[in-house]
Amino acid sequence: MTALPPPGTPTAGLDPLSEQYEAGREMLGIEPGLDAIDLVEIGDSTMELNMGPMHPSTHGVLRLVLNLDGEVVRECRPDIGYLHTGFEKDFERHTYQQCIPYTDRMDYLSPLFNNLGFSLAVEKLLGIEVPLRGQYLRVIMCELCRLASHLLWYGTSALDLGATTAFVYAWRDREKLLDINELVSGVRMHTSFIRVGGLLADVPDPFYEMVGAVIKTFPKLIDEHELLITKNPIWRQRTLGLGRLSPEDAMAYGATGPVLRGSGVPFDLRKAQPYSSYDHFDFDVPIGRTGDVYDRYLVRMQEMRESLKIITQAFENLPDGPVNTTDRRVALPPRNELNTSMESLIHHFKLVTEGMRVPAGQVYQAIESPRGELGFYLVSDGSNRPYRCKVRAPSFSNLSALPHMVRGELIADVVAVIGSIDIVLGDVDR
Amino acid sequence: MGLNNELIVPRAAGRSILLADAGTIALPRTGAAERTALQSGFVTTTLGKVIQWGRYSSLWPALFGLACCAIEMMATGAARYDMSRFGCEVFRASPRQSDLMIVAGRVSQKMAPVLRHIYDQMPEPKWVISMGACASSGGMFNNYAIVQGVDKVVPVDVYIPGCPPRPEGLLDAVMKLQKKIAGELPGSLLG
C-alpha cells in the first residue's frame, strides 16, 4: 500500500515505480534510498496494555499486563500480590483456635470451607473425629456456602458481560443464604462457625425452617437464573468456544474444581477422598466437554443443583446428638464440672489461655472448595501454635493457567475468561 | 427545591455549621417553607447550599473493591439494601468520574501506592469512606504485609467498624458523609 502524493507536488499522479517519480522525489529533497512504501506501512508493532489493579472486571485487585496485536492478545502476564495479607505468617503467631477467624478471611466467598479445611487438618493431627451430627451440619453449612459462592460468581461474571439483571437476581437469592449464616453465627459472611473439634454451637431452631425453605425454593430459583442466561444468544456468543483449556493442560497447570471439571476431568475431592462423611450422600459430578467458558458456566450451574441434593439428604437424615467432640485435648470441660473439680478448672483455664497442644508431625488435608482443591499443609512441632501452615489455594493454580487460556483471544474476551475461572484475590494472594 | 433549611444555619462569617442531631439525616424533606416556595414559584437560598445539595444528593463512588468488604459493598448496591435510595449507586469504573472512594478491605503494602494514585486521579471535591476494620486500622492483620489503616495513605472522612460491616453500616456511613458535605461550603466559593 502506498500513500498517494498530494496534488500539486512534483510526484503527483505518477507511478511510484517510474523514473519520473524518483526524479520528482529528488526535487523534493527526499533521499533516493528511502522507500515510500516503508513510510506508510504499519509495522509489526504490539501494544502493552495495563489492565488493573483497579478494573471493574478483575474481581478484585488483579493486574494483567497484556501484550496486544491489534485486538488480539499475544501474551498475558498476571501481576498478583496486591492483596497479599500474610496469613501464613499470622498462623504461626496464633493458637490453633485463633487461626480459625483468619481462615475465614482468606477466601472470603467460601469462608466455611476454609474453616473446614483447617479444622480437618488439625483434627487429623490430633486423631479426633467429630460426631456425626457435627459432620452433617458441617456439610449442610458448606454446601449452602457453595451455593452462595456460585451465585455470586454467576452474578458478577454475568455482570462483566453486561447482564445487570442476573446480578440483582443472584443477590436476591444470596441474601437468603447469608441470613442462615447470620442465624447460626451472628454474622453474614465470616462466620467462623466450624471450629477445631466441631462447631461453634448447635444450630438454633429457626435453622430447620430456613434450610427447609432453601431446599423448597432454590430449584425454582436456579431455573430462573438459567432461564436468564443459559440460552441467551448474547451470553452464548460471548462464551462458546472461548478460553479453552484441554484436560492435559488443566492437569499440568494444577487447575482444579470447576475449571478442571469444565475441561472434562471428573475429579471431585468430595468423591475421590471423602471427608466429613461426604460418602454418605448421593450426588453426581458434572463435567464439561470442551473446556470453554460456557462449559465452566454449565458445570457451576449443575453443581448448585447437586449441592441442593446433598443439603436435602443431609437435612433429612440429620442425626441427633452432640456436635462437638468430647476429647478433652480440644473440648472445654462442661460447666457443672468446673464447680466441683479443680483439675477441670485448671484445664479449662489452660485451654482458653494457652490453647490446645497438637502432636508434632505434618499433614496435608485437601477439601473441595467452590473453586477447587483447597489444601492445608500443616506442620506442627508439638506446641500450641502451627509451626508452618501452607495454604494450597485453588484460585492461585487456576489463575496461573490464565495466560494459556487467553493467548490468541480478543481483548474483550479476557474479561469473560477471568470471570469463568472464578478467582478470589484473597485466595490467590493470601 | 428541597433544601433543608432547618439543618443548616448560616453564620455571620459566611460559614455554615451543622445543627442536626445524630438521628436526623440531611436529606431533602418537604416542609412548610418548601410548600410556600412551590406555590409562589420562588425560592431563596445561597449558591453554596445549592451546590452542596447537588453534591451530597448524587455521590458517585469509584468501583473499587479490595477484599471481603467489597462483597458487602456489592450487597449494599444490590437488591435488598439498594444503595440508590440514597443517591449513591452510580459506581464508576473510572476514578476520573467519581467523587467518593470507598476503601473496602485491607490495603497491602503493594496496593498502597496504587490506591494513592487512584485517589489522586479523582477530581475535587472528593471524599473517602474507610470501610471495615482492616481499612480503618489494619484490623486483625498486624503484620508485615498490611498497611495499618488507610488514613496513612489518603485522608478519610468516615470510618466504618466491622469485619466486614453490614450493608446497613455502609448506608449509615453514606448518610453521615452526606450530612458532612451538607455542612461544608464549596471550595470554589471560599476563594
Added chain:
Amino acid sequence: MSGARAADLLERELPAAVRRRDSGFDEVTVWVDRADLVAVCTLLRDHPDAAYTTPVFVTAVDWPDREPAEPRFDVVYMLRSLQHNDVCRLIVQLTEDDPHVPTLEGVFAGMDWHERECYDLIGITFTGHHDLKRILLPTDWDGHPLRKDYASFGEPVAFTHNLEWALPAQERPRDMPGGSR
C-alpha cells in the same frame, strides 16, 4: 495410605534417589536429594503406575534451630495423581548457605508460580526458572517473610501493660496507668 504408591515406585525404580522414607498420620513422605529431583518427578509423572501429573504446591519449611545436625530448609513438593487418586509428598533438604533446587517448570507447567511464591516468601532459589522474581510482594521488598527470623509486626499496639514498649515516651498519655513512668 496416601503417597505409598509413589514411595514404592521410587524404591523400586530409583532406589538410589530415596534418602529416607517416613510415614505418619496416614501419609508417606519421601526425602530425596536435589540432584535427583528432576529425575524423580519426571518418573513420577510419566510412569503409568504413578501418573502424578498434577502439581499441588511447592513450599518450604524453615527450621533455623536444628542446624547443623540437619539442614535448615525443607522444600516440600506435593504431587497429585488423578488417575490413581493419590497425593504424594517429596522433601528436599537444603542448607542455609546454599538454598537452591533445580526448577520443575519443565516437568509441570503449574510449578512456575508456586516456585516464584516459594522464592518470594522463603527465599529458596530455583535454578533454571525462566522468570524467578517476586510474585506476591513488591519487587523492591527486603527479606523473605516466612523465614522464622523475619519479624512480622506491622505496628506495635499500645495496651496499658506495654506502653513503654509500644509508644515512644513523648506520645505516652500522662493520665493513663503506666503513662507517667
